[in-house]
Amino acid sequence: MQGSRLALNADPNGPFHGPLAHAYACAVHIQVANEAAWNSPGGCSCCTPEQKREGLREDWGIESPDDWMQQAEALIGGDSNAPAATLLELRMVASQSIGRPIDAGLWRDAIARVCEKGGMDDAVYQRLIDLAGTILDYEKRFTADGLLPPGGIVTATKAWDLGRGANMARWGVQCGYTDMQTSQWFAMRASEQALRYYTTWWDFSAGYILGRCLHFDQGAFSHWYTTPLEVHHLMMTHPHSPWLNLPFRG
Structure with missing residues (x-):
């Protein structure tokens, strides 16, 4: 550098x-x-x-x-950081299920389904959504700084x-x-x-x-x-x- x-x-x-x-x-x-x-x-x-x-x-x-x-x-x-690990794995699984990268909206939907299936309350859902948003913010900055290629994501x-x-x-x-x-x-x-x-x-x-x-x-x-x-x-x-x-x- x-x-x-x-x-x-x-x-x-x-x-x-x-x-x-x-x-x-x-x-x-x-x-x-x-x-x-x-x-x-x-x-x-x-x-x-x-x-x-x-x-x-x-x-x-x-x-x-x-x-x-x-x-x-x-x-x-x-x-x-088990919550982050869970979110990143969930995103990868969701992406693999449809054969293409998922956007923020589809990731949010996947989080909602997991929370509903697991009987998690709204507070847990909101914490996961906030964490997903933080991850997306970092990935955007990573791309701008050359840490990730365009469209790249962190897998784990x-x-x-x-x-x-x-x-x-x-x-x-x-x-x-x-x-x-x-x-x-x-x-x-x-x-x-x-x-x-x-x-x-x-x-x-x-x-x-x-x-x-x-x-x-x-x-x-x-x-x-x-x-x-x-x-x-x-x-x-x-x-x-x-x-x-x-x-x-x-």
């Missing part, structure tokens, strides 16, 4: 090819924003192990190896969890909460999950950014959006980017 303040750094001793490199490439949003090597097996270089442990305590409530493992499992195996927000999960795996090593073998096993599980939900790095990145924005940004298009957008453009243009040199599906 022209004028980017960010740089793509790599660890010469880290992986550049293969499943582990793919796993670390799923976590580049955080690593690049932290000015850390994207393929470093041991976490980030922006802080000491003691500082990282303090950060995980403050931001995640992680204070022990057991806490770390539970959080890594939750990120890789769970979904931090699971990348938000998986990118953080792959990094949580490395932070476990940095904090001394796990060994390298276990860390890499968790990271590659995140990579395997990514292959279930996405087909390209472009799709994965859009899912990550939408998930992050729904969690933090709340429609403000603040740094919670602009920083990962900057990372996205860097990764899509830098000649040494793993997203350009590693196939998403090998």
